[in-house]
Amino acid sequence: MKTPYSAIADTLDHASGVVVVTGAGVSAESAIPTFRDTMTGLWAKFDPQTLATPEAFAADPETVTRWYDHRRLGCLAAEPNAGHTALAEIERRVTARGGSFTLLTQNVDGLHRRAGSVHVVELHGSVARWRCTATGREFEPGPDAFKTFPPPSPFEEGAVLRPCVVWFGEALPDVALDAAERALETCDLFLSIGTSSVVWPAAGFMHAASARGAPTVEINPEPTGISDDVTWSVRAKSGEALPAIVHLMACH
Ligand code: APR
Numbered sequence: 001m002k003t004p005y006s007a008i009a010d011t012l013d014h015a016s017g018v019v020v021v022t023g024a025g026v027s028a029e030s031a032i033p034t035f036r037d038t039m040t041g042l043w044a045k046f047d048p049q050t051l052a053t054p055e056a057f058a059a060d061p062e063t064v065t066r067w068y069d070h071r072r073l074g075c076l077a078a079e080p081n082a083g084h085t086a087l088a089e090i091e092r093r094v095t096a097r098g099g100s101f102t103l104l105t106q107n108v109d110g111l112h113r114r115a116g117s118v119h120v121v122e123l124h125g126s127v128a129r130w131r132c133t134a135t136g137r138e139f140e141p142g143p144d145a146f147k148t149f150p151p152p153s154p155f156e157e158g159a160v161l162r163p164c165v166v167w168f169g170e171a172l173p174d175v176a177l178d179a180a181e182r183a184l185e186t187c188d189l190f191l192s193i194g195t196s197s198v199v200w201p202a203a204g205f206m207h208a209a210s211a212r213g214a215p216t217v218e219i220n221p222e223p224t225g226i227s228d229d230v231t232w233s234v235r236a237k238s239g240e241a242l243p244a245i246v247h248l249m250a251c252h
Helices: 004-014 054-059 061-077 082-096 111-115 174-185 202-211 238-248
Strands: 017-022 100-105 120-122 125-132 161-165 189-193 216-219 232-234
Touching: 004 082, 004 189, 004 232, 004 238, 017 082, 017 174, 017 202, 054 061, 061 125, 061 161, 082 100, 082 111, 082 238, 100 174, 120 174, 174 202, 189 202, 202 216, 216 238
Parallel strands: 017 100, 017 189, 100 120, 189 216, 216 232
Antiparallel strands: 125 161
């Protein structure tokens, strides 16, 4: 009998439409704290879930932008881990033999692209990009911290910048949702990796794929609300499980 790892590797070798959704757990081994982790140091007294809202930004733009700049610099300083690299390698192998591969990520840290993943859909935006609240124009600030908070917009006198992330209560970008929907329409293998699967719409992607008859995989050291519904539930860290799966793939 095949182990789940070799069954998943074998399915990856033959699937024509692979869709992966990732969450904060994939970046845990890069030492990026997840949202639901306790904050440390200067930020210990804040609850991230109350900072990541349009209401918090309206009430206290200084604190909210300081926190996001702190997160931005933390993400820039972090390095992709073995899980990110393995996902980039899986994409390379699937697309090299003519398959399609879509990586839907809830992470805003940019580590998938830095690891070499190409077809990445950032469902919740990116902390690396900021936009002018007056004009909507975006840009990517350099490696130094902003000097004043909220940062002044370089595009319009008197306007400020906010991070290009989706806050609680805000809609996901249409382009991201459309890309996710298109990928799911042709999906014949679905993987959910490092996400607690509680936040819509990512939580519903597994069920959409499963309804199409696609086999489904979860990689997470802890059980979640979808663990009992997937074809293969792998209780392991993504930085360990994904390289082991790549190692078992036949196609190079
Ligand atoms: N490998 C795989 N999974 C891991 C690892 C690891 N090394 N370490 C932790 N996990 C799992 C945890 O068990 C948990 O189920 O990652 C999951 C992280 O869950 P959350 O912190 O809830 O992150 P996520 O699912 O990405 O949250 C979704 O909610 O907070 C908002 O907008 C924010 O994008 C975020 C969204």
